Amino acid sequence: MHLVIIGNGITGVTCALTVRRLQPAARITLVSAESAHHFSRPALMYVYLGHLRYQDIKPYEDWFWQENRLELVQAAATGLDAARQTVQLSTGAVLAYDKLLLATGSVGRRGTWPGHDLAGVQTFVTLPDLEQMTRDTHGIRQAVVVGGGLIGVELAEMLAAKGVAVTMLVRDDRYWGSVLPPEEAALIQRQLDDHHITVRYRTELQALLPDAHGRVRAVQTTAGEELPAQWVGLAVGVVPNLALARAGGLETDQGILVDELLQTSQPHVYAAGDCAQQRAPGPGEVAVEQLWYTGRHQGETVGHTLAGQPRPYRRGLWFNSAKFFDLEYQTYGRVPARPDAREHSFCWQHPNGRHLLRLNFRRDSLAVTGLNVLGLRHRHDTWHQWLQAGTPAPQVLANLGAANFDPEFFRQHEADIVRQFNAQFPEHAVPRPRRRGLFRV
Numbered sequence: 001m002h003l004v005i006i007g008n009g010i011t012g013v014t015c016a017l018t019v020r021r022l023q024p025a026a027r028i029t030l031v032s033a034e035s036a037h038h039f040s041r042p043a044l045m046y047v048y049l050g051h052l053r054y055q056d057i058k059p060y061e062d063w064f065w066q067e068n069r070l071e072l073v074q075a076a077a078t079g080l081d082a083a084r085q086t087v088q089l090s091t092g093a094v095l096a097y098d099k100l101l102l103a104t105g106s107v108g109r110r111g112t113w114p115g116h117d118l119a120g121v122q123t124f125v126t127l128p129d130l131e132q133m134t135r136d137t138h139g140i141r142q143a144v145v146v147g148g149g150l151i152g153v154e155l156a157e158m159l160a161a162k163g164v165a166v167t168m169l170v171r172d173d174r175y176w177g178s179v180l181p182p183e184e185a186a187l188i189q190r191q192l193d194d195h196h197i198t199v200r201y202r203t204e205l206q207a208l209l210p211d212a213h214g215r216v217r218a219v220q221t222t223a224g225e226e227l228p229a230q231w232v233g234l235a236v237g238v239v240p241n242l243a244l245a246r247a248g249g250l251e252t253d254q255g256i257l258v259d260e261l262l263q264t265s266q267p268h269v270y271a272a273g274d275c276a277q278q279r280a281p282g283p284g285e286v287a288v289e290q291l292w293y294t295g296r297h298q299g300e301t302v303g304h305t306l307a308g309q310p311r312p313y314r315r316g317l318w319f320n321s322a323k324f325f326d327l328e329y330q331t332y333g334r335v336p337a338r339p340d341a342r343e344h345s346f347c348w349q350h351p352n353g354r355h356l357l358r359l360n361f362r363r364d365s366l367a368v369t370g371l372n373v374l375g376l377r378h379r380h381d382t383w384h385q386w387l388q389a390g391t392p393a394p395q396v397l398a399n400l401g402a403a404n405f406d407p408e409f410f411r412q413h414e415a416d417i418v419r420q421f422n423a424q425f426p427e428h429a430v431p432r433p434r435r436r437g438l439f440r441v
């Protein structure tokens with residue numbers, strides 16, 4: 001069997017390694033235009049900051065691929081003939097496949113604002129984006145970041161670390177207002193304030209204004225302001241990269257449409273990771289998932305199917321983590337930005353504004369439904385078990401120390417959290433927290 005994988009991101013590489021393990025004799029070719037070897041996309045910012053070098057964000061040594069008989073081709077796949085089972089490459093070569101996986105990832109949304117194609121205006125998704133940003137932000141004084149999601153705050157952090165004065169334009173009335181409840185957004189706002197990032201809420205980009213050399217010199221906002229900027233980062237989201245799928249006549253919508261085995265509309269052609277869209281997502285699941293963890297999970301799942309062990313993709317428990325400057329964030333289960341009438345939402349905050357725990361639980365059964373923690377680290381497996389089992393909130397709080405990731409290095413807040421919970425919900429009062437490590441589900 002010759003498996004051809006387009007894209008050497010986390011999805012493509014996880015699939016390749018899974019198939020290699022399950023089918024030692026398979027021929028596997030990984031094609032990618034962006035880089036010769038796989039690297040960690042979420043770590044790109046640390047290369048810009050100078051904390052890591054490019055070779056440090058490659059999880060595998062360069063000899064690894066040959067040793068595992070994974071053929072690497074650095075080229076763009078420009079055409080797909082599903083009837084003949086071939087892929088055309090930018091080098092002129094044609095690759096024949098028995099099975100094909102499209103793991104083509106996402107592309108940054110650029111928008112259509114006047115001036116969006118000026119020099120000094122860019123997205124931040126790829127290795128060339130990193131190189132361009134490094135070059136174009138060298139020695140500048142002011143920058144504007146458009147968009148207030150995870151990549152927006154990342155860009156602000158990167159620029160601020162280089163001494164650039166940053167203004168963020170955010171459409172919502174608070175940071176990441178479509179995802180985070182107000183208390184969480186306020187903690188992140190504090191980080192932005194501490195790092196002297198100016199944020200214009202309820203404000204969008206109107207136009208990008210050029211200087212005499214065709215480079216951006218300022219942005220005009222919908223609030224009528226003109227903000228000087230020698231560089232503008234567009235962080236208004238990413239969209240699935242559909243170019244090859246469309247060239248091959250595959251059915252697409254927002255993403256490449258796949259069934260639960262991650263198979264596309266064409267026989268022997270699969271799609272996974274950022275570029276894929278589930279035709280029938282399960283209850284509470286989203287059709288297009290653009291996360292590192294889900295890319296890895298989908299890559300592993302489709303790897304089993306491609307190796308002859310069909311495995312349907314199930315998203316399972318929602319989990320995500322990120323870092324906002326110095327503040328770590330984890331979320332498990334479902335924590336909507338606005339309260340759900342069927343649930344209580346208990347929110348504890350440390351008076352220093354640097355630690356927060358939110359616990360959502362059902363009003364009827366008291367079963368926990370979601371957790372947000374900021375400035376605290378919790379254990380994935382413990383929360384997975386609690387949420388899967390629908391453990392009642394008082395029982396979770398009585399055992400909260402068991403979820404604390406590295407208690408020996410961090411101050412303990414469990415007693416204070418329980419005290420506040422008991423004051424707010426006396427009818428569900430929790431006994432004093434048990435000692436750490438005694439938890440049993």
Ligand SMILES: Cc1cc2nc3c(=O)[nH]c(=O)nc-3n(C[C@H](O)[C@H](O)[C@H](O)COP(=O)(O)OP(=O)(O)OC[C@H]3O[C@@H](n4cnc5c(N)ncnc54)[C@H](O)[C@@H]3O)c2cc1C
Pocket residue numbers: 006007008009010011012031032033034035041042043044045075076077078103104105106124125126151154241244272273274275289290291292293295321322
């Ligand atoms: C700056 C940044 C920070 C992020 N931080 C986080 C984070 O902290 N946590 C998190 O969960 N997620 C994060 N993400 C998202 C995460 O990186 C993606 O979800 C993940 O990389 C998707 O993996 P993938 O393998 O599906 O696609 P990608 O990593 O996008 O890889 C796809 C590859 O396919 C190549 N390709 C596409 N088309 C072709 C073609 N026709 N021919 C040849 N090659 C092609 C592309 O060039 C690319 O190299 C971040 C993303 C960015 C941009």
